[in-house]
Amino acid sequence: xxxxxxxxxxxxxxxxxxxxxxxxxxxxxxxxxxxxxxxxxxxxxxxxxxxxxxxxxxxxxxxxxxxxxxxxxxxxxxxxxxxxxxxxxxxxxxxxxxxxxxxxxxxxxxx
Amino acid sequence: xxxxxxxxxxxxxxxxxxxxxxxxxxxxxxxxxxxxxxxxxxxxxxxxxxxxxxxxxxxxxxxxxxxxxxxxxxxxxxxxxxxxxxxxxxxxxxxxxxxxxxxxxxxxxxxxxx
Numbered sequence: 001x002x003x004x005x006x007x008x009x010x011x012x013x014x015x016x017x018x019x020x021x022x023x024x025x026x027x028x029x030x031x032x033x034x035x036x037x038x039x040x041x042x043x044x045x046x047x048x049x050x051x052x053x054x055x056x057x058x059x060x061x062x063x064x065x066x067x068x069x070x071x072x073x074x075x076x077x078x079x080x081x082x083x084x085x086x087x088x089x090x091x092x093x094x095x096x097x098x099x100x101x102x103x104x105x106x107x108x109x110x111x
Numbered sequence: 112x113x114x115x116x117x118x119x120x121x122x123x124x125x126x127x128x129x130x131x132x133x134x135x136x137x138x139x140x141x142x143x144x145x146x147x148x149x150x151x152x153x154x155x156x157x158x159x160x161x162x163x164x165x166x167x168x169x170x171x172x173x174x175x176x177x178x179x180x181x182x183x184x185x186x187x188x189x190x191x192x193x194x195x196x197x198x199x200x201x202x203x204x205x206x207x208x209x210x211x212x213x214x215x216x217x218x219x220x221x222x223x224x225x
Contacts (some may be wrong), residue, residue: 103153
């Protein structure tokens with residue numbers, strides 16, 4: 001079982017819809033990251049958070065440390081949001097491998 | 112543009128070839144990473160260098176050999192690879208290795224082993 005689980009694995013939405021991607025983790029963390037990967041491979045860091053909520057443009061990330069759960073929301077989705085969204089957590093107690101990654105959520109936004 | 116570049120972007124090699132992947136970061140970071148991304152699998156951390164010293168080697172086969180000549184450059188030397196090594200290889204850097212710092216990724220090298 002992976003230390004980081006994401007849902008859904010695949011998501012198709014109509015342009016303008018509100019989108020939520022979920023991430024659950026099973027380890028103690030110092031920070032959680034949301035990453036975006038476009039076709040072609042490049043990965044961009046969207047958020048790094050350890051508590052509460054962060055907002056950047058149409059993107060909102062929240063985290064509940066007690067429940068070990070984070071969500072990424074996209075408001076007024078647009079076709080350019082189509083990408084794979086990856087949740088990653090940093091476990092400071094694991095000196096052998098500090099980062100755990102989810103398998104990603106593939107989002108397609110249809111015009 | 113994240114400040115991390117990788118070359119080549121695409122590589123096709125036979126199982127008997129020797130090739131190298133190159134990564135360069137222009138961010139003044141002290142930690143650099145190699146990741147492997149296979150289809151439908153989470154990113155796998157392969158190697159970590161902090162201040163030019165290898166700090167992690169996650170049971171990676173010896174046919175992958177990293178090299179970090181300075182804090183801005185990272186190489187992954189490949190030899191006698193197997194078809195299952197075909198994947199996207201991503202380089203990343205962060206300000207330091209320890210602590211909740213963001214990682215900045217390069218565009219990746221798509222490797223196909225024939």
